[in-house]
Amino acid sequence: MSTLENATAVLKLFSRQGVNQGHPGLSFSDVVNNLALPKSTVSRLLMTMESEGLLERDPDSRLYRIGKLLLAISSHYLSTPLVDATTPYMTQLSQLTQCTGYVSMLEGREIMIMRMFPGRTYLQVVTPAGSLLPAHETAIGRAILARYSDDEVRERYRGEYQVKSANSPKSIDLLLVRLAEIRQNGLSFANNETLQGISSLATSIFNKHRNEIVGLGLSFSSPAEGKGIPEGIKDGLTAVTRKIAEKLGDDDWINHQRLSGLQ
Template structure:
């Protein structure tokens, strides 16, 4: 492993710190027991990370904690709305894949489109920013709803159930079953549900410190062979979602 990879592995110990680890920091032995590095290599690495402000060591108990440089960067990141964190990545993804994309927020039983990205000028997005769609009847809506418990989903949707086509198509029980699948796999798919001949793949992210949740959605022409969708789109969407989740500390993606 490179020095950068080793430093990243050390920092991940703090990012993923569990209740079984000391809350005030990690000792040299704590780090050494969790990383497959020679002690001499680890010692030099920790000294270098301390010199660069990535770690700080308490002179009283000799425990390491996250350094001022990372705290300063993290503070700026926490101050930034999650939509602003996601937007540059989704812009790059839609440009790369030549498809349209959206960032959405869940508002009670609807999703509101916050930002739209047109990666293909010849196939612009079907909806504009500000448009609202029934959450239960869209891929991105189900990706967002899957972040809530069944009780919360019912409380959100049942009062307005009669207004949503999804309830006549699938029923509440069917929707809850679909959300169970979304929770397990981490993504949602819709084919011709809001527009004929248009499909969508979606994921969601939660910022644990800002208590914000956003949906990431890619839209593309429906393929002719039944329920199929371009596998490479799903692979890339999951990849960038996982990268963003690690960046903001979303616990829902930690073990996917």
């Protein structure tokens, strides 16, 4: 293998061994034994990675930890606002599915549209950035609300619970039923709620490093009676959400998808 491939293998070993903040690190022998490389190769490799800032070695234990360069890069990536981090993915997804895409955040009982990505073929749904919509009456809003406990949702809606759409949950109890379903399958669906003739499919992403939650959604013409969601929309949104979740360590989504795959 090349030096780059060997260095990559070392970094993957950190992940496999669960070496994170607070872990003492990997020893020279750990690398030799796990990667089955000659000691001379490992010695040169670790020395180079240390000098380049990819690794650092504890002067007392002589164990290797992730270096400051990688930590600085990962910190910069993880500190990027989640809305900005999801934008390139949603731009591409909107183009591929030809649906109107949205990235939204929760503001009290409403969602604020943070980004809109115009579709092409499906009926254009234009809800510009900055718009506020009732969270409980939208697919994205319910996808985000599902990240909270039932008690937290009840507290958020303490007082009067109003619904304008005939197709939205009529009470807080019915809303909690919908949220339980979303927690089970990871997807939130709205059919003819905000606008007649328009349906939406949504997911949510949690960045634990910044304690941020955003909703990702696609809007499209409502399927005819008896028809399902147009091909590619569900798979596309699921794939994008999974990819972002894996990058950000969104354990809820990743674990859910693993369980779904066993069913």
